[in-house]
Amino acid sequence: MNKDAAATRLLLVGAARRRFAFDGYRATTVRDIAADAGVNVALINRYFVSKEGLFRACLDRAAGGLQPDIRNLDRVLDDLVDHVVSSPTDEDSMQLLLLVRSTGDDRVDVIRRETLRHHAERLTAAAVPDRAGSPDDALLVRAQIALSVVLGMTMMRTATRVEPLASADEALLRAPLRAALHALLVL
Amino acid sequence: MNKDAAATRLLLVGAARRRFAFDGYRATTVRDIAADAGVNVALINRYFVSKEGLFRACLDRAAGGLQPDIRNLDRVLDDLVDHVVSSPTDEDSMQLLLLVRSTGDDRVDVIRRETLRHHAERLTAAAVPDRAGSPDDALLVRAQIALSVVLGMTMMRTATRVEPLASADEALLRAPLRAALHALLVL
Amino acid sequence: MNKDAAATRLLLVGAARRRFAFDGYRATTVRDIAADAGVNVALINRYFVSKEGLFRACLDRAAGGLQPDIRNLDRVLDDLVDHVVSSPTDEDSMQLLLLVRSTGDDRVDVIRRETLRHHAERLTAAAVPDRAGSPDDALLVRAQIALSVVLGMTMMRTATRVEPLASADEALLRAPLRAALHALLVL
Amino acid sequence: MNKDAAATRLLLVGAARRRFAFDGYRATTVRDIAADAGVNVALINRYFVSKEGLFRACLDRAAGGLQPDIRNLDRVLDDLVDHVVSSPTDEDSMQLLLLVRSTGDDRVDVIRRETLRHHAERLTAAAVPDRAGSPDDALLVRAQIALSVVLGMTMMRTATRVEPLASADEALLRAPLRAALHALLVL
């Protein structure tokens, strides 16, 4: 019995992120999460009020990752590629998946969409620094397509687990992925 | 009160495809599907044994779509692009989404993965006709990344509905999407 | 297995009225009610949406009873007395108890209070027919005190079961009860 | 952080009486009581073993109130009337309510019934002093009906809050209430 509340919360959020990202919101039960975290189910409600509250907490942390705040487009592309190639193993790789997992609650949906839009705006800022303030739709669409690539691949590799993509070596992934992103973001 | 069994089955599969693709497997209830189809709930079990059986029937039909059986790579790329731009409105646009919706049943998962792999092989065949019989992993990976692009965008447009991507005009989508696919499949 | 929906609803409402009146809203579980009615628990939600919906349905029926729509005050007093003396055995005797059982839901509380007030107004109309339209507070208070007597005794006899009151013979109850009501309503 | 155990107990019993009387036993949570008392929840179990133990402690104190140990019937009637008119505000007014709040535990029920019966006997002693030792059922029933009046009105005024009764002025209540009690207890 661990008597550290903060640690327990982290345990729960960690377990929840994995389950939500991998199995989807509806398919994961709070008992699954609690079992993974090794704590009692009731603590989910105690600390996060509801299953949805726990999901929201996962989103909050997820919003932190995938932050390309550098002005160097090359570095940004590298980050995106890194994000994908590390996907089945890395902790952060599930953050993007969380953003497409629906809970059925409208307020959560709004947060999800805003977060995704925010990421896209950051990408456009990196791609066309001089027009950073007011990106037009054409640019945003390109950025969001780029995010779609990352998202689609992460799904295929982690959730759907299609071979050979899922267990493909880093060497096989980097070149084509970078080519695709390059075609989208470098004008 | 439709006395034509075959027609009822079609009605159910149609409604189920929409629901499964859009809301996910767990989030859609058989009552939703039956209501959409305008038939009695019990008929789902009568005709498809179980909810999972209905999903399997949707997969069977889904496997039929997205068949690039032409040897012309240009046409194939056009088909993929068409698939995406028609996504929120078109009936067939949800077929790919079905392939990433998990049911929790392992046997269904196998079918899903095989279908996706099959699609990838067809894509490689179109890309490199002379090596059609035995594609190497590098080619398959490229094809699956291409599918990931289509898949990721379809999710963003239909399920997640991120703007401006979701309601972007065809004119804004075609060029970047085609560029990305070109970078992936044309060597 | 009874396949008559209307009959099942009646069964449930009947069992619920007894339980709610006797044990109180919070103390009665939907499983208790379903067991008493001899039907499956899920039917409560099917037919009445929620436990609270079932309670509301009980209130609706309860509102029908205890209707002294006769202009003869003597008859009205007799009715009230009858209501009390029949209390532990009679079906209708629990209707007044329902009106003081709180659910915690504010909307239900409003209904309860309105129903009680409505009963009081009817009583005043019987007591002072010529001022039926606009009873003043003094009259309403007297009527509500009379209702309190009926209510208090019903509680004591059915829920609390204090002896000798609970099993007191009709002969012992009528005279004092009627005297009290007379003192309240006959000016 | 009160270091005085006795004071903490009083705080808890006070808060519990209010909650139990007003909301009922099942509807009040031990956390509510602890919060009202401003102490930690675990102390309820520490000092009173269980929620039921706390209720029992409330009953013990409640038994002390409403003691018409005077031989003057007029004074006794005044006390009863006072008890009712002071009901929404006064601390002691909830003591009678406690006596009709069931916990579901049979042993507690016995205590409750005995306490109520005891009160009735005291009333008969005041009404007919010469037969104080062995009251017959007819007298006890009259006394218990009188208690029912007080109880019913207290419920209507505090728990159900029916208007105009709940906020009726003392002047409007005294006369009819005394008339009813007089009809019951003065032979």
Add this chain to the structure above:
DNA sequence: AATGAATGAGGTTTCATTCAT
């Protein structure tokens, strides 16, 4: 003595499925 963390039992509700007409 007091507190916050943790637990387990039990409550309501949802939902896929089966039964009977």
Add this chain to the structure above:
DNA sequence: GATGAATGAAACCTCATTCAT
């Protein structure tokens, strides 16, 4: 063949209580 009724399993959540500090 089709329908509404009925069922049981399981999900989320609440809450009294116990544990460890």
